[in-house]
Amino acid sequence: MTASGGRGGSEAEGRLPIEIQTRYERFPVSIKGAFVMRGADGNPHAVRIESARVARIPNGPGKPFAVETRIVDVAPGRDLFMPFEAPVSEIEPGWYVIESEARVDAGQVFVFASRPFSVPWPRNDVRRGPIAVEKTVRAGKERIRIDRVEMGGDAAAVVWWPEAGSGAPAATRVSDAETPALEAILVADGRQLDVLPPMTGRSGRSDLRSRGEYRTISYPVPRETKSLAIGVNLASGARSELIELSFH
Numbered sequence: 001m002t003a004s005g006g007r008g009g010s011e012a013e014g015r016l017p018i019e020i021q022t023r024y025e026r027f028p029v030s031i032k033g034a035f036v037m038r039g040a041d042g043n044p045h046a047v048r049i050e051s052a053r054v055a056r057i058p059n060g061p062g063k064p065f066a067v068e069t070r071i072v073d074v075a076p077g078r079d080l081f082m083p084f085e086a087p088v089s090e091i092e093p094g095w096y097v098i099e100s101e102a103r104v105d106a107g108q109v110f111v112f113a114s115r116p117f118s119v120p121w122p123r124n125d126v127r128r129g130p131i132a133v134e135k136t137v138r139a140g141k142e143r144i145r146i147d148r149v150e151m152g153g154d155a156a157a158v159v160w161w162p163e164a165g166s167g168a169p170a171a172t173r174v175s176d177a178e179t180p181a182l183e184a185i186l187v188a189d190g191r192q193l194d195v196l197p198p199m200t201g202r203s204g205r206s207d208l209r210s211r212g213e214y215r216t217i218s219y220p221v222p223r224e225t226k227s228l229a230i231g232v233n234l235a236s237g238a239r240s241e242l243i244e245l246s247f248h
Contacts, residue, residue: 017041017105018074022098022114029089035067035100035112039076047074048103054086055099057116058194062099063091093121095154095196095219116197118154126220127151131245133230136163139182140238146184146230147213149245155196157215158184158230184216187229187242193218 019040024033031054039045048071055062065086074080086098098114131149138144143163150157186193196217221228229242 015041016110017043017045018047018102018110020100020102020110020112022100022112024086024098024114026117029087031086031088031098031117032084033098034081034083037072037074037080037082037102038078039074042076044073044075045104046071046106048072049082050101050103050109052084052086052098052100054088054091054096055113057095057097057196060094063087067100088119091119093119093125095119095194120154121220123153125223126153127223127225127247128153131228131247133243133245135243137232137240137243139232139234139240140236142182142232142234142238144182144184144232144240146232146243149186149228149230151221154220156186156193156218156221158186158218159213159215160184160232161212161214181235182216183233185231185233186218186221187231188221188225189227193221 017040019038021036021038022033023036024031035049035052037047048069049067050069051064052067053062053064063086065084067084068082072080072082084098088096095116095118097116100112101109102112103109128151131151133146133148136143136145145161145163147159147161150159183195185195196219198217228245228247230245231242232240
């Protein structure tokens with residue numbers, strides 16, 4: 001599997017001095033791959049990977065792993081591979097990224113992250129199957145139609161769309177990578193399940209039935225959940241009332 005991404009400070013013109021793509025393959029007890037470094041601003045740079053970890057998303061504990069920390073010369077237009085192996089056998093089920101911190105020219109540190117991957121839950125620990133909702137909620141001035149919830153082994157997807165005449169932003173379309181402006185949240189036994197970045201939904205756990213549909217991806221619903229509710233949060237802070245759902 002190939003993954004890439006990055007975040008960190010920016011130069012005055014908004015460009016990072018280097019790019020790091022994280023390429024890896026999954027094995028039963030570890031992830032093996034390489035940090036692929038390249039100059040991004042047309043100049044050579046001296047780069048050192050100062051640390052790396054398997055980091056839980058959207059937040060939570062991370063597990064550092066050893067990585068070569070020597071200074072290397074990174075040139076534009078040329079890939080430099082630095083191999084790594086990250087143990088995952090003792091990591092709790094969840095969604096994670098491989099995160100690396102790179103110091104450039106003995107100065108600023110930039111943080112790069114891979115595409116998300118999951119450490120699977122035991123099959124009997126999560127609920128599976130669809131739940132029809134087919135109700136409209138109001139958050140602020142927006143009306144959102146919530147069609148269904150699709151519960152899977154590694155995530156739960158809420159499928160929704162803005163109703164006609166509603167100005168709700170559609171930043172959570174599966175193909176978008178921007179920060180969501182709207183989240184359809186799931187609340188299990190009074191606790192909101194963690195919402196995952198939009199890019200996580202690209203694995204195609206289920207097909208959207210029309211081009212006008214959107215979905216918000218959350219952590220899976222635990223098997224022991226007794227009550228499940230659904231609602232909508234807007235980036236502006238507006239929230240809808242919760243709708244109680246039934247497993248039957």
